[in-house]
Amino acid sequence: MIKVKNITKKYGSFTAVEDISFEIQEGEIVGFLGPNGAGKSTTMNMITGFIEQTEGEIEVAGFDTLKNPKKAKKNIGYMPEGVPLYYDLTVKEFVTYMAQMKKVDKKEIKEKVQKVLKETGLEDVQNKLTKNLSRGYKQRVSMAGALVSNPKILILDEPTVGLDPKQVTEIRSLIKSLGKDHTVILSSHILSEVSQICNKVIIINKGKIVAIDTPENLENKVSTDNTIYVTVEDNENKVEQVKGQIEGIKEIKLIQENEDKTKQYMITGEEGKDLRKLVFEVFARENITIFEMKKVDVTLEDAFMKLIEGGEQ
């Protein structure tokens, strides 16, 4: 659906995006992930045709974005960052205007506008001026504008920024349902969001792609260590001494001492070994009271931090 081949974007001597290539298949929900200023929006803006790349080619639904911009743009619904709207129009007028600009067939406009207003839950406010709406509603109006022409590809730049938790959940489930008939690209710096919605993640840092994979694979990639956290009451400081008694242990590290005289340790074991049972037995024998013990799952957050740090070194 989207083919990006070796694109580079330079502003003078500053390179915002460097030699990025990837492909997105039909029906995928892809998340662009990266810290602020990594080049997410720049990449998206190049796909939408808002800016031109310095080098490289982009193909959208089979059309080159530079040679055949009109046809490429017709296949894209775009919700820009910061949800720009025409504030002197009502919701319905705005969505209708977007439909006209996207060259929706005149006879279908009315019907399509009503359909999309319903889908995005804007029916009740359709005659309100967009400037009088709350942030969450503005976001939906922007989304409706992107959706109204029923494009094959939806590009959403930071779709959940500035929303309250309830609205975030609503928008997320809306995006998920849209993924059934659209190819969706969204950018975010919220990792949990991407791992929930997307089935493919592209991590960008400093204008370069660090990784392209499914969220699960990315998590697996970095989950090498086998770490547990224990909080214990240990007045005689025996924890350090029992290290030798537990087989397969690599490291015990004191993380913090709490006010209630308990201490939290991080215990790292050898790969593929679950230490929890052994730790429990040994600690019990040594009269160390365990208050809490938890095994840490590697999250996308860790994967992300690791990949980004790896890229910087």
Add this chain to the structure above:
Amino acid sequence: MFAVMKKELKSYFLSPIGYIFIGAFLFMFSIFFYSEVFNYGYTNFEYIFYSGSTVLTFIVPLITMRTFSEERKNGTEQLIMTSPISITGVVMAKFIAAMLVIVITEICTLMYFAILSHYGMPDISTTISTLIGFLLLSMSYISFGMFASTLTENQIIAAVISIVFFIYNWFMAGTSYSLINMFSKFPYGQIDIADTITFVTFIAMLLIISIIILQRRKSVR
């Protein structure tokens, strides 16, 4: 393109700008009308437009300063530029919308013509040539104002750039280096080919420069 034009025109009249433009012009026009007709006893509709051309200095920026600056500032240019409409289409649509505001204003001024025809016999052919000339003058002002608007995302700066250029035209009105001077023959019923061509080329040139600036911004943005 038609959709953009319609929306622009609608925006002029959804906001006070369109009304302020027409109101301010008609107010000044009435004063000129009063002084020329009652003080000097002229029954000439056309000369008022010559005086009226100076009013354009301050009111044309009202409708042109926002054309591109506002879109850029609000980010709505992202919506336009990612739509399957060419930049040329967008520029033309905005230009025509602004021009229609002038046309509406001119239609409003016809009431003075009606007043004059009630008491005398104003000349129809010079009236028509004046209206054509005034429209050409306004269109060249609009094209300059729009060009100024493509330069900056700050509407005030766009307005100031336009006003400076228009004041120059006003002060140079007696010389051949002024657009107002190009207009000066129209109220006498002359549609001067050279002047008309100069107007049209001026308009075309500024619209093309605006298009180029917007197109260029794609690669440097």
